[in-house]
Amino acid sequence: MPGAIYAEGLVKTFGDVTALGGVDFDVPEGTVLGLLGPNGAGKTTAVRVLTTLLMPDSGSAFVAGIDVLKKPHEVRRSIGLSGQFAAVDEYLTGRENLQMVGQLYQMSRRDAKARAGELLDRFHLADAADRPAKTYSGGMRRRLDLAAALIVSPPVMFMDEPTTGLDPRNRQQLWEVIEELVAGGTTLLLTTQYLEEADRLAHDICVIDHGLVIARGTSDQLKSRTGGERVEVVVHQSDQIDPARAVLGHLGKGEAAVVPHMRKLTVPVDGGAKLLAEIIRDLDARGVEIDDIGLRRPTLDDVFISLTGHAAEQQKNDGDEAAQSVAAGTETEK
Numbered sequence: 510m511p512g513a514i515y516a517e518g519l520v521k522t523f524g525d526v527t528a529l530g531g532v533d534f535d536v537p538e539g540t541v542l543g544l545l546g547p548n549g550a551g552k553t554t555a556v557r558v559l560t561t562l563l564m565p566d567s568g569s570a571f572v573a574g575i576d577v578l579k580k581p582h583e584v585r586r587s588i589g590l591s592g593q594f595a596a597v598d599e600y601l602t603g604r605e606n607l608q609m610v611g612q613l614y615q616m617s618r619r620d621a622k623a624r625a626g627e628l629l630d631r632f633h634l635a636d637a638a639d640r641p642a643k644t645y646s647g648g649m650r651r652r653l654d655l656a657a658a659l660i661v662s663p664p665v666m667f668m669d670e671p672t673t674g675l676d677p678r679n680r681q682q683l684w685e686v687i688e689e690l691v692a693g694g695t696t697l698l699l700t701t702q703y704l705e706e707a708d709r710l711a712h713d714i715c716v717i718d719h720g721l722v723i724a725r726g727t728s729d730q731l732k733s734r735t736g737g738e739r740v741e742v743v744v745h746q747s748d749q750i751d752p753a754r755a756v757l758g759h760l761g762k763g764e765a766a767v768v769p770h771m772r773k774l775t776v777p778v779d780g781g782a783k784l785l786a787e788i789i790r791d792l793d794a795r796g797v798e799i800d801d802i803g804l805r806r807p808t809l810d811d812v813f814i815s816l817t818g819h820a821a822e823q824q825k826n827d828g829d830e831a832a833q834s835v836a837a838g839t840e841t842e843k
């Protein structure tokens with residue numbers, strides 16, 4: 510049986526840009542799919558197609574069992590809320606915004622009020638609930654936006670880069686909220702540029718680049734494909750790159766990647782902190798002076814380098830940093 514979000518062979522081109530080059534998804538009910546990719550990979554296009562905002566050139570898609578292409582109105586009618594920033598009224602308070610959304614969805618005044626109160630608590634907005642939304646910080650708006658998308662408890666949700674641009678504390682809070690949501694049975698497709706975020710929230714991860722799926726798997730599977738943890742060393746002088754490369758090549762797994770102008774070397778390793786100590790000793794024995802050394806987990810760039818042999822192209826910001834979340838689901842009972 511297809512999952513709560515299902516798509517086959519989605520293709521969408523814009524002129525000569527292939528935003529989606531034949532993408533499949535199957536997200537089992539109650540799970541989270543992390544759609545991971547750099548700017549311009551096609552993430553937003555996928556979300557827009559799945560939420561009926563954009564017609565694909567070909568392919569098929571089903572959300573909550575409804576055919577997105579054949580019955581867009583039915584899907585749209587059952588969309589809880591297209592919860593973009595635009596949906597937040599700056600001059601209303603957080604509470605008023607949520608109550609208004611509830612009433613738009615024909616909840617009784619009383620139910621809307623109760624639901625708004627519940628969500629304000631859950632999204633750590635209770636203290637600011639009676640202030641106009643225009644006084645909210647970026648993180649608070651993001652949470653209000655998500656709360657608005659959840660007024661009608663949609664069983665399927667889409668979140669497009671929900672934490673891009675948030676500071677670590679707000680990101681952490683949002684992650685907790687999303688985790689609670691998923692614990693409650695929501696099926697979620699979440700797009701992100703951060704492996705760390707997909708790692709924490711997603712059951713399955715689908716890595717896309719230039720409109721194509723280049724890898725799928727759990728976070729552990731992807732990380733083991735990229736070689737797990739890495740040691741990163743910055744040597745003091747350029748002529749120390751070669752001896753450092755020899756040390757890392759010997760103790761690490763495979764060749765060290767070098768960024769010459771930064772005098773930086775990176776190598777995948779097994780053995781964590783203990784190996785780090787060993788590397789430092791060996792570098793020291795060879796007279797290599799270190800400006801910086803550390804152990805770090807693979808980043809999206811590492812995943813990309815190992816999957817494609819090249820770094821994720823850093824495209825210029827496409828003006829899409831504002832998170833969009835769209836909630837889709839069957840209508841709640843009145």
Ligand SMILES: Nc1ncnc2c1ncn2[C@@H]1O[C@H](COP(=O)(O)OP(=O)(O)O)[C@@H](O)[C@H]1O
Pocket residue numbers: 523526527528546547548549550551552553554555827829
């Ligand atoms: N409306 C559009 N018109 C022209 N090109 C577009 C449009 N929307 C997206 N694209 C292009 O399609 C590609 C994928 O974009 P997008 O889905 O927004 O990527 P992501 O969300 O992963 O950053 C990019 O090259 C982008 O410039």
Ligand SMILES: [Mg+2]
Pocket residue numbers: 549552553554669670829
């Ligand atoms: Mg995008």
